[in-house]
Amino acid sequence: MTYVIIGAGPSGVTAAETLRKVDPVGEIILLGGEPEPPYSRMAIPYLLTGQIDEAGTYLRKRDGHYEANRIEYRQATVESVDPAAKSLTLADGTTQAYDKLLVATGASPVKPPIDGLDLPGVHHCWTLADARHIIALAGKGAEVVLMGAGFIGCIILESLVERGVKLTVVEALDRMVPRMMNAPAGNMIKNWCTEKGVRVLTSTKVTRLAQSDGRLAVELDSGEQTAADLVVVATGVRSNVDFLEGSGVKTDTGIVVDQNMRSTVEDIYAAGDCAQGLDFSTGGWEVHAIQPTAVDHGRIAALNMAGRPTPFNGSLNMNVLDTAGLISVSFGRWDGVEGGDHAESVDADNYRYTRLEFDGDRIVGALALGRTDHVGVLRGLIQTGIHLGPWKEKLMADPNRIVEAYIDRTQGA
Amino acid sequence: MQRSLVIDPGKCTGCLQCELACSYDNESIFNPSKSRIKVFSFHDKGRFVPYTCTQCDEAWCMKACPVDAISVDAASGAKIVSDELCVGCKVCTVACPFGTVNYNADTGKVIKCDLCGGDPECAKACPTDAIVFVDANWTGLERMRTWAEKTDAGQQASA
Missing domain, CATH: 3.50.50.60 (FAD/NAD(P)-binding domain)
Known part of the structure; x- marks a missing residue:
């Protein structure tokens, strides 16, 4: 064989x-x-x-x-x-x-149809070869434009901040990580990044790149033109x-x-x-x-x-992201299901956010910002389809009590 | 003979000695927030539930790690995080359906129970035998194992 x-x-x-x-x-x-x-x-x-x-x-x-x-x-x-x-x-x-x-x-990775994306100094961040180019160009103080604030753009963002570059992020949609975060959470991530010194331009598109004095001239649909030593393209795969x-x-x-x-x-x-x-x-x-x-x-x-018939039960979509120190997670149907309830806890000043989506008395999706302790129970709660019983009401009142709910419903506390 | 941590919430008084012993042994600080075992309080029922990794066979954390930083210790069966190899990507923290792998922002690495090399401090510190370290064939882990199987990706998942 x-x-x-x-x-x-x-x-x-x-x-x-x-x-x-x-x-x-x-x-x-x-x-x-x-x-x-x-x-x-x-x-x-x-x-x-x-x-x-x-x-x-x-x-x-x-x-x-x-x-x-x-x-x-x-x-x-x-x-x-x-x-x-x-x-x-x-x-x-x-x-x-x-x-x-x-x-x-x-x-x-795919490149959007924009003139100038084949110029020197324009790279994806996908392969080890790409990483070598970025390391060479993204020195301390270098001006860098990151196209795309999706999941991949955001994990690169963190590294570029740590390298000490002057970073501008350009995202065509109205918020950061739009496929992983809803508007309140995406906006909190944007505020956090802005506080960390990153210039974040949402609802903005790059329209053209050109060479100018050995650097890149980046034109935006706002009419602004900005110079860059490196443009990183993270606009999807x-x-x-x-x-x-x-x-x-x-x-x-x-x-x-x-x-x-x-x-x-x-x-x-x-x-x-x-x-x-x-x-x-x-x-x-x-x-x-x-x-x-x-x-x-x-x-x-x-x-x-190998001849061992094994059906797949299906995968749960889930992500964890660290944007310059703010940690966010998303699980399953974080955008909710028809007829389902949701519970939300917002503490914008401290960058903490939790949102649970329910289908009946089961959790089917979740978002959390600023939380790293025991976040995996969200997967456990969703994927085992635990009926929350009396915990549904408690979580509706305070969605941060997910670990207690999980332990009580699974360990017979 | 491999041994496991077996937890009996009925015997737990919520004294948190296990959390202090764990954080001191592993992080050199008496700080329950750095403990790998956590006691949850259910005041309305007057119950306390010590909670940590069961070193499950499915080992979602280990399978999800993109850089081979989690391995099985042959002697204890514990799934152990290598600080040297862990890059702090946190994928294991969302992959573990028990939520027993946590990110430590101070070190930029994840932390989980490693059974203290085969002599767990939490069990030694527990004054009421709510946490004991016994023969792995003991049945105390069955409840968690049942849930573990329900979460699994494939119906005959162990290859």
Whole structure:
């Protein structure tokens, strides 16, 4: 049995390790697209601050980990898939046969259609190669424009602040982290960042970039023009699925999979940021693009590939973000469900905010700012579908009592 | 024989000796807010519930870590955070459905119970045996395990 995994991020690596655990003899080939050992993009912000070196970003730290597990890790880019021949065509013109294929190719950043985004000094912050460029350009006092204040923009924001740059953030929508935070929470994050010396421009677009005296001239739709030594583009990502064209593998927002992570083509599976997996909260199919989902997908796909039918119960969307010291979390249906109640606690002066969304007497989503203690119980409460009983009323009165509610309802306190 | 922390809330008087012992041993400070075990008070019922990591088999924290900073200690079975490798991304704090991994802003790392290398200070400090460290086959953990299984991502999740 030859298993081929395309993509050496958390999903691909977890799949390879899981396959080895359940199939001691199969051949496992892990193809990575970058000239690096498998690493975590999530660790890049900490590389930018100098907290870790490049080796600190590696997904597995033990020397010889892949060899010891007889996982053949190679750098290769896949050009196309031929499901009839069960073969991949690689960028170097060679082919690779497979019996079972896992597509775990992740996502890539996209550039909005703006003139000047191909100029020197304009970078994404996605790969280790990008990080090296940013480290070279984002010295103390450098002027930096960050396009996009979504989740990825915001984790980079923290690192850029720590590097001591003069930072301007330009976000097209009306608030920061619009896909993770509602208006009150997003605005509190904006106020916090502004207090920390970051210039945050929401409802603002970059219209053009040009070179000017060896620097970048950034034009905004407000008419303002600002100079920059570095422009970081964090305006969104999309799944890496182009190479599947003509393979018959159906894609929508990502690769369409069933509950066993199978694509629409036999013996081809998908996992991680390129897969449109089952969403626990909605029962629908979504690309979640978060680390815990990537790892779950990889593990479940591998078990199914190895002939152990294992349906996936669905992933809960959840995020944690640290914007220059203000920590925020979001879980599940933080935007609420029809007919559901909600409870909110706002302490804007101290940057504390909690919002719970209910469906009947169960919590289905939550947001919190300024809270780090026991936040995981929000996942527990949502994913185990705990009926709150008398605690519903208590939480409606004070949504900060979530840990007590969890312990009382699960531990029979 | 591997041993586990077994907690009997019925015996807890809320004296918080466990929190002080934990914070002092792990963080060199007598400060309950830095403790990895936390006693929750339910005044309306007159009950106190000591609460910490059960070192669950599912180990969501460990699986969710993007930088391999959480590992299983072979001797004690504890899931241990490496301060050297932890970057402070906090993904484990949202991935753990028990909420027993917390972020320590002073160090920029996460903290969780590590069973004190196999001799937990909380159990030693508890004057009423509400927290004991006993043979892992003892059944006190079953309630949490049941909930752990309900949260799991796959129906046959252990690979």
